[in-house]
Amino acid sequence: MQSFLRKYATPLTTGLFFVSSVSGVALFFHWMPGMFHSMHIWLSMVLLLPFFLHLWRNWSQFLIYFRNRNFFLPFAVSILAAVAFMMTTGHKGGNPAARIFPLLTHATIDELAPLFHVSPEQLTARITHKGYQVTSTGETLEEIADAAKKQSSELLMDIMSRQEHPGGTPHQH
Structure with missing residues (x-):
């Protein structure tokens, strides 16, 4: 050894x-x-x-x-710096993207459309263009994804992508 x-x-x-x-x-x-x-x-x-x-x-x-x-002084400074970071950044709940995805996927098309700067009908067209079935603008992304046997986060990423959308214009973030 x-x-x-x-x-x-x-x-x-x-x-x-x-x-x-x-x-x-x-x-x-x-x-x-x-x-x-x-x-x-x-x-x-x-x-x-x-x-x-x-x-x-x-x-x-x-x-x-x-x-x-x-x-002892450098060791103590290292421990204090770690505690300061934990107290100011570590307890706020982690990655904000991980917290916002469930909020967005539980929102209806009517509620999401303004976030994408489009009408509910345009967002519905974007979703159906990606291959999903939409029955009403009152559906949530989670409901639409479940019907397609896909993850709701995958649907959200699909409609946020920069690929061509109906009307020929790329979606801008």
Whole structure:
């Protein structure tokens, strides 16, 4: 085990820290979040194993930090920064898009049409153009999607897409 720790703990920690840093910076700047989000989460979790192996391998040297007062101030600042972020951003319910999708998919065509800057009839045409059956403008997207055996979020994304709609004009966000 010691041989494994000597050979791989520090290189794995360094490599995964690099990957986590690059993906974290990409996420911070909203650059290709679909590609980086899962990678960042999973590989940051994987980083914990080599980190603990590295810590185990270097435990005696690590204990020296506790004898030095300079360790406690940066450690305390790190913990306080984490608490400040949790108190100001973490408790508000997460991703707003995840909260708004159910609101939109439970709305009727009559209620949604103004959000798309179209009449209920134009929105109905857009939905039927996407291959869904609409019986009235009082139906919700969830009801329409259920009848088509599809997810209501998929229908919402279909009508929000920039593809051609009836009348030949692309939908603008």
